[in-house]
Amino acid sequence: MIVPYECRCGSSYAPTADRWRCDCGGLLDLPLGAVTWPPRAGGRSMWRYLDAGDLPWRDITLGEGDTPLIEEDGGMHLKLEFASPTGSFKDRGAVVLVALARALNASRLVADSSGNAGTAVAAYAARAGIAAEIFVPAGTSEKKLHQIRGHGAEVTVVEGSREDTATAAAARVEESGAFYASHVYNPYFHEGTKTYALEIFEQLGGAVPATLVLPAGNGTLVLGAHRGFAELRAAGVIDRVPRIVAVQSELCAPLAEAWTAGRDEPEPVQPGHTLAEGIAIADPARGSRILAAVEDSHGAFVTVGEDEIAEAHAALAARGLWVEPTGAVSYAAVRRLRAEGSPLVIGGTIVAPLCGSGLKASL
Structure with a gap:
């Protein structure tokens, strides 16, 4: 399942723990595939639809998918x-990102979120044994903040907009070399x-x-x-x-x-x-x-x-x-x-x- 990132400028990159955008500054995408159908038999999680390859998803799955x-x-x-x-629903993408981070031997990850993606990333990071820092905008639901902290992640509250929050998270990624578990920038989500x-x-x-x-x-x-x-x-x-x-x-x-x-x-x-x-x-x-x-x-x-x-x-x-x-x-x-x-x-x-x-x- 681990395939190269592509940018509209024509560049491509093998995924690494510190790669989250193109050298040109552009967004990374994944090529469109042709899904295998019918899905694999056995189990009811979302993983029966995916060619997981070398992703260590079995170590961190919570049985996500198969919602009524x-x-x-x-x-x-x-x-x-x-x-x-x-x-x-953010569990669907978060588990893939955290599995990818673990496959790439990331020791720390950063995410920014208005709440739900942050709680999902924090939960799966805890199961993967990866330290996590979640950036959220001021005013995020206290219930979501409590959940993020409960999973053991560090919470950084940003005074400003959702876009200010993303900017602060990206700056932390650049200075620390952490894996950017971004549901916006990483197309594996x-x-x-x-x-x-x-x-x-x-x-x-x-x-x-x-x-x-x-x-x-x-x-x-x-x-x-x-x-x-x-x-x-x-x-x-x-x-x-x-x-x-x-x-x-x-x-x-x-x-x-x-x-x-x-x-x-x-x-x-x-x-x-x-x-x-x-x-x-x-x-x-x-x-x-x-x-x-x-x-x-x-x-x-x-x-x-x-x-x-x-x-x-x-x-x-x-x-x-x-x-x-x-x-x-x-x-x-x-x-x-x-x-x-x-x-x-x-x-x-x-x-x-x-x-x-x-x-x-x-x-």
């Missing part, structure tokens, strides 16, 4: 990612999140849903889900990827604004204070890639307001589903689009994730 897919409201399915071991798509395809009996409704901040689930279905397409298993409707908060919507304006790159925005703290990313580093993935799927970007997020959160709770506020944005978008009679959610199966547990953060 339940039907709600006729034709809509909710994937309960909050049932993941640390309470969010998407090898984990693509299993979200592969599980849906299998759970639906080998059917491609009409629409995936996904939250979009740094885009790790959008990019991973698109990658999973694109690799099924490349293998000739399916002939199309599902439409992706990417959802942002009205108070922080650089991707949605770029989409509406017809731009290939988002421009930074000044974020407002939103309930959806997990996707409040004012300047997403992989913005052009997120926009391209949604375009390839013939999808769209939509935004939801604070009242809509709160109402969707309450509606989910009334159905027995307790999620953090960010976890309600996809459901909020579906409710709105259905009320408007939008063609984005008419005809065929709709799948939306409930990304994070309500035990991590609340209204």
Whole structure:
């Protein structure tokens, strides 16, 4: 599974513990593969879908993946990612990154996060026996900070924006030589999140849903889900990827604004204070890639307001589903689009994730 990184400038690099970007400063990607289907028999974790190669995942796995897919409201399915071991979908990517760090003999890792990625990286780093430092922005849920510290990781709180937090983490990586376990910069994270798509395809009996409704901040689930279905397409298993409707908060919507304006790159925005703290990313580093993935799927970007997020959160709770506020944005978008009679959610199966547990953060 360990394949070289690629940059759009044409450079490629064998993964090393200190490599997290191209010498030109560009982002690193992985080449698109053709997924092997059907997945391996035996076990129910996400690893049955991956060619793990030399990654020592068996030493650190918590059984991540295989989250329930339940039907709600006729034709809509909710994937309960909050049932993941640390309470969010970020486990899928974090376990791959930490396994990679261990394979590369990293002795220390650094990550930056609004909370969920940090808790996931901290948990798997603890199992791998690797020291971890997690950078978080001021205002991060105390419940998430408690979880990170509980796993033994050092927490560094940054006074400033989510982007300031990433800058501080990158500076620590440069000065220390630590492995940068970044869900934004390291494309191996998407090898984990693509299993979200592969599980849906299998759970639906080998059917491609009409629409995936996904939250979009740094885009790790959008990019991973698109990658999973694109690799099924490349293998000739399916002939199309599902439409992706990417959802942002009205108070922080650089991707949605770029989409509406017809731009290939988002421009930074000044974020407002939103309930959806997990996707409040004012300047997403992989913005052009997120926009391209949604375009390839013939999808769209939509935004939801604070009242809509709160109402969707309450509606989910009334159905027995307790999620953090960010976890309600996809459901909020579906409710709105259905009320408007939008063609984005008419005809065929709709799948939306409930990304994070309500035990991590609340209204």
